Amino acid sequence: MRIVPTWLEVAIRSISVIIGVFLIMKLIGKKQIATLSFFEYIVGITVGSLAADVSMDIELNLQSGITSLLIWLLVPAMVSLVALKNKTIRDLTEGKSTVVIKNGKIMEDNLKKEKYSADDLLEQLRKKSVFQVADVEFATLEPSGSIDVLLKREKQPLTVGDIFQNPPSIKEPQTVIMDGNILDEPLATARLNRGWLKEELDKMGVTIENVFLAQVDSYGQLTVDLYDDKIQVPPPATKQLLLASIKKCQADLELYALETESQSAKVMYTKNAQKLKMIEDKVTLLLKN
Structure with missing residues (x-):
């Protein structure tokens, strides 16, 4: 005769298994979830x-079931730890990447070895927004089954680093309001305060209580998402104001150059106006990113 009802026993066993598996998976680490190898x-x-x-x-x-689970969880965890220090074990359990395209040429023998068809290859390339094999300099099939692609130099998109030698870094956006509550730590990280935040919200015509989420980017622009989606919030204008200020300074220098009677002053104003024009062009490119 059972002392505990069947449903209660199943519930207790299930909860025990869930807790045990969760704790062990936390010890193993996130790699198990992020990229699973065949093993x-x-x-x-x-x-x-x-x-x-x-x-x-x-x-x-x-008890026997939990013991079996522990073995199946802990042994792979130990193998993973050993694999971190031993490449042979790592290659055995996780596999090695395979070159499938080199200099725009498909490596057919490697595809056959990995049992990968041409259709599979083209599908993976399309997922990388690559539609022509000839545009690929180098591509590898990873143990996880995904393909990493390096385009030929002339086919790679233009970046800010190609134009500027030392482009400014972009910092992580800071979430300064969440669920209508101000988060002081992210505000301080962005070197801002509540007074600035209230002023920016007043410019938008919204209250803190109506803000579901608000973030500040690298340029100090505040973007908000409101609870009331019917309210139209004006887009951030910090970048545009910066560009407008540069253009105004350039226009003022050109005006000074026209109005002054001194030749040396005219040359100075014109020269600095040209420099501001170059800065304006560069800033315009940076603000587009």
Whole structure:
């Protein structure tokens, strides 16, 4: 005769398994979730099957089931630790990347070895927004099954680094309001305060209580998402104001150059106006990114 009802026993076993698997997976680390190798994929399937059996099969001894789960979880974890220090073990358990395109030429033998068809290859390239094999300098098939692509130099998109030698870095946006509450720490990280935040919200015509989320970017621009989606919020204008200030200074220098009677002053104003024009062109490119 059972002392504990069947449903309660199943519930207790299930909760025990969930807690145990969760704690062990936390010890193993995030890599198991982020990128599963073939070895880790097999372990995951087996652990899932064992967890279900231990939870539902009331004839199975709970202690034996937990022991089996521990073995299937801890042994792969130990193998992963060893693989961190040993490349041979790492190649055995996680696999190695395979070159599938080199200098715009498909490596057919490598595709056959990996049992990868031309259709599979083209599909993966399209996912990388690459539609012509000849545009690819180098491509590798990773153990996870994804393809990493390096385009030929002339096919790579233009970046700010190609134009400027030392482009300014872009900092992480700071979330300064969440659920209608001001977050002081991100504000301080952005070197701002509540007074600035209230002033910016007043310019937009919104209240803090109506703001679901607000973020500040590298340029000090505030963007908000409101609870009331019917309210239209004006777009940030910090970048445009900066560019307008540069253009105004340039126009003033050109005006001074026309109005002055001194030849040396005229040359100075004209020269500095040209410099501001160059700065304006560069800033325009930077603000587009």
